[in-house]
Amino acid sequence: MTALETDVLVIGSGPAGASAALFLATYGVRHLVVTKYRWTANTPRAHITNQRTVEIMRDMGIEREVLAEGTPHELMGDTVFCSSLAGDEIGRVRTWFTHPSREADYLAASPSPNCDLPQTLFEPILIGNAAARGSHIRFDTEYVGLVQDEEGVTVQVRDRLSGHEYAIRARYVIAADGGRSKVAADIGLPMAGQMDLAGSMNIVFHADLSRFVAHRPSVLYWVLQPGATIGGIGLGLIRMVRPWNEWLVTWGYDISQPPPQLDDDLAVGIVHSLIGDDTVPVTIRSFSLWGNNKMYAERYREGRVFAVGDAVHRHPPSNGLGSNTSVQDAYNLAWKLAFVLSGRAGTGLLDSFDAERAPVGRQIVLRANKSIEEFGAILDALGVQGDQDVAAMQRAIASRGEETPEGAARREQLRKALELKDYEFNAHGVELGQRYASGAVISDGTPEPSYTRDPELFYHPTTWPGARLPHCWLGRDGHKVSTLDIAGKGRFALLTGLTGRPWARAAAEVAVELAVEIHPVIVGPGGDLTDLYDDWARLREVDEDGCVLVRPDAHVAWRAPRLVSDPRETLTRVLRAVLDR
Structure with missing residues (x-):
C-alpha cells in the first residue's frame, strides 16, 4: 500500500533540491522533499553565488536575505598567488568582476550583484523559505529505488532512524542526490567523462588571519608550495569562508595511493604551512576528502524522472559554477512542471528541459576542468616542477626578480599566465550567456548574433530567442x-x-x-x-x-x-x- 502521494518528489536537499523545492512551493506545486541527511550542508563547499543565481533569488523575493548573509562583491576579488600568506606574493589578479573595466560590464548586465555565500548558509535560506511556502521536507529519509509506469513513479525510501521502508507515489521525480547519484545510475542516464581524476582534501578551520589578508581582500589565496601539484590543481588554496576568521584549505593527495589519514595535528600542519606562520592559533573544525571529476550526463531525463545539479554535471569547483548551475537547472525545470501539472501546457514542454540544460552542463564541466589545466601556465612561467624540494622551488620563484633578459622573459610569461586566469575568475559569458534551443523557443528566422568579444569572457546581451x-x-x-x-x-x-x-x-x-x-x-x-x-x-x-x-x-x-x-x-x-x- 502506498504510504504517500504527491505530484513531484524531490530527492536531495542540496542547492539543486532545495532550490527546486523553493520554486515548486512558490508556484503552488504539491511536492515532497526527501534527503538522507539530518539537516542541510555541514561544510561550506559551494560559495561563489553569481549574478544569475542572485537574479533568480530576486525573482523569488529573497535577494535581500541572500545578500545580507553573503560576503559582498567588493571583498571578493583581490585574488593572490603567493608562496604562503606570510611569504612572497607572486602576483595578484582582480577577480569576480572587481577590475574597474569588468565592473562596468557587471553593473550593466544585471540588477543583482554577486556575493560569496557558503553552502552552509545558502541551503538553510532555500529550505526555510521553501518550507514557509508549503514544502514538505523529510530529513533522515534515504532513497532506495524506483519503478516507473505510464502514470507516475513509485519510489521506495527508508527512514534512517527507524529502518522502516515505505513507498512514495509521485507523478514526477526530480533527482537532486549529488555527484554519486544513485537515481541517475538507476535510471541509466548515459555519462561521458571520468570520475576521480585527482584527489583533494578540504580542511575547515578558524583563525584570525586579518593581518595577512585584510589589505588584499579576496575569496581565494593560491599558495605555491612543494607537493601542490598532487591533486591536479597545481597550487594549494586558502579560501575565505567568513572574513577574516573562518577558512577552508584545499590541498591535494595522490589518489592512486591509499587516502591520507587526516587528524587535527596533520591538518594544523598543512594550515600553518600555507599560512607561513606556525604561531597563528588554529582551530580545526572539519576535514574531508574529495575527487576532481570530469563527467557530465548526455541527457537529463528518463521518462518521468529528471536529474539536476551534481547528479548530471560533476566537476571541480573552478569558475564557481557548481551550485549556480544546479540552482539554474531547477529554475528551468520547475516552471515547466508547474505548467504541465496544472494543464496549462502539454507534456512535450518537459522535453525542452533536457534539450536546454544538458548542453549547459557539458559546457561548465569542460570549462571548469580547462581552468585547472590553465594553472599550468603559471607553473611553467615560474619554472616550477612538481618534484622540486622547497629550496629549488623558492629559487625558481625568486628567479622572476632577476635583472637579466631571462628574468624579463619570465616576468612577461608570468603576466600572460595570470591574464589567462580571467577565463576562470571573470568568465561573464559563461555565467550569463546561455542561449537555449528547444521546442520551447520559437525562432524569429534571424541567425544567432555574432560575437564582438570573447563569448566566454564577455556577456553579449540580446533578445534573440533562447537568450x-x-x-x-x-x-x-x-x-x-x-x-x-x-x-x-x-x-x-x-x-x-x-x-x-x-x-x-x-x-x-x-x-x-x-x-x-x-x-x-x-x-x-x-x-x-x-x-x-x-x-x-x-x-x-x-x-x-x-x-x-x-x-x-x-x-x-x-x-x-x-x-x-x-x-x-x-x-x-x-x-x-x-x-x-
Missing part, C-alpha cells in the same frame, strides 16, 4: 525597475512600445483564451514604464511596434520585429507551440 532577457533600467513614477523584474513570477511577459499597443491587447485576450498569465508591458512616455536612459531601445533589437515574449524563467521565448496584421492569432500560435498545446 536571457537583457537587463536595463526602466522607470515607474521616477523609480527604477529592471526589465528582469517584469519577467519571472511564474508567468510570461510581453514587452512592446507605444505603437505596439495591439500586442498588449492581444496578450490580454490570449491569456484568457489559453488560461495562461501574460504580463504585457508598454514601454514609452505615458506607457506602463518609461525607457529611462533609452537603453531598452538600444537592447530590444525589434522595432518599437514589435514585441519580445519572455518565459517565466526570463529567457526569450520569441520576438516579432514589427507589428503584424493579426497579433492575436500570431501570439496564440506561438504560445501554443511553446507550451505544446
Whole structure:
C-alpha cells in the first residue's frame, strides 16, 4: 500500500533540491522533499553565488536575505598567488568582476550583484523559505529505488532512524542526490567523462588571519608550495569562508595511493604551512576528502524522472559554477512542471528541459576542468616542477626578480599566465550567456548574433530567442525597475512600445483564451514604464511596434520585429507551440 502521494518528489536537499523545492512551493506545486541527511550542508563547499543565481533569488523575493548573509562583491576579488600568506606574493589578479573595466560590464548586465555565500548558509535560506511556502521536507529519509509506469513513479525510501521502508507515489521525480547519484545510475542516464581524476582534501578551520589578508581582500589565496601539484590543481588554496576568521584549505593527495589519514595535528600542519606562520592559533573544525571529476550526463531525463545539479554535471569547483548551475537547472525545470501539472501546457514542454540544460552542463564541466589545466601556465612561467624540494622551488620563484633578459622573459610569461586566469575568475559569458534551443523557443528566422568579444569572457546581451532577457533600467513614477523584474513570477511577459499597443491587447485576450498569465508591458512616455536612459531601445533589437515574449524563467521565448496584421492569432500560435498545446 502506498504510504504517500504527491505530484513531484524531490530527492536531495542540496542547492539543486532545495532550490527546486523553493520554486515548486512558490508556484503552488504539491511536492515532497526527501534527503538522507539530518539537516542541510555541514561544510561550506559551494560559495561563489553569481549574478544569475542572485537574479533568480530576486525573482523569488529573497535577494535581500541572500545578500545580507553573503560576503559582498567588493571583498571578493583581490585574488593572490603567493608562496604562503606570510611569504612572497607572486602576483595578484582582480577577480569576480572587481577590475574597474569588468565592473562596468557587471553593473550593466544585471540588477543583482554577486556575493560569496557558503553552502552552509545558502541551503538553510532555500529550505526555510521553501518550507514557509508549503514544502514538505523529510530529513533522515534515504532513497532506495524506483519503478516507473505510464502514470507516475513509485519510489521506495527508508527512514534512517527507524529502518522502516515505505513507498512514495509521485507523478514526477526530480533527482537532486549529488555527484554519486544513485537515481541517475538507476535510471541509466548515459555519462561521458571520468570520475576521480585527482584527489583533494578540504580542511575547515578558524583563525584570525586579518593581518595577512585584510589589505588584499579576496575569496581565494593560491599558495605555491612543494607537493601542490598532487591533486591536479597545481597550487594549494586558502579560501575565505567568513572574513577574516573562518577558512577552508584545499590541498591535494595522490589518489592512486591509499587516502591520507587526516587528524587535527596533520591538518594544523598543512594550515600553518600555507599560512607561513606556525604561531597563528588554529582551530580545526572539519576535514574531508574529495575527487576532481570530469563527467557530465548526455541527457537529463528518463521518462518521468529528471536529474539536476551534481547528479548530471560533476566537476571541480573552478569558475564557481557548481551550485549556480544546479540552482539554474531547477529554475528551468520547475516552471515547466508547474505548467504541465496544472494543464496549462502539454507534456512535450518537459522535453525542452533536457534539450536546454544538458548542453549547459557539458559546457561548465569542460570549462571548469580547462581552468585547472590553465594553472599550468603559471607553473611553467615560474619554472616550477612538481618534484622540486622547497629550496629549488623558492629559487625558481625568486628567479622572476632577476635583472637579466631571462628574468624579463619570465616576468612577461608570468603576466600572460595570470591574464589567462580571467577565463576562470571573470568568465561573464559563461555565467550569463546561455542561449537555449528547444521546442520551447520559437525562432524569429534571424541567425544567432555574432560575437564582438570573447563569448566566454564577455556577456553579449540580446533578445534573440533562447537568450536571457537583457537587463536595463526602466522607470515607474521616477523609480527604477529592471526589465528582469517584469519577467519571472511564474508567468510570461510581453514587452512592446507605444505603437505596439495591439500586442498588449492581444496578450490580454490570449491569456484568457489559453488560461495562461501574460504580463504585457508598454514601454514609452505615458506607457506602463518609461525607457529611462533609452537603453531598452538600444537592447530590444525589434522595432518599437514589435514585441519580445519572455518565459517565466526570463529567457526569450520569441520576438516579432514589427507589428503584424493579426497579433492575436500570431501570439496564440506561438504560445501554443511553446507550451505544446
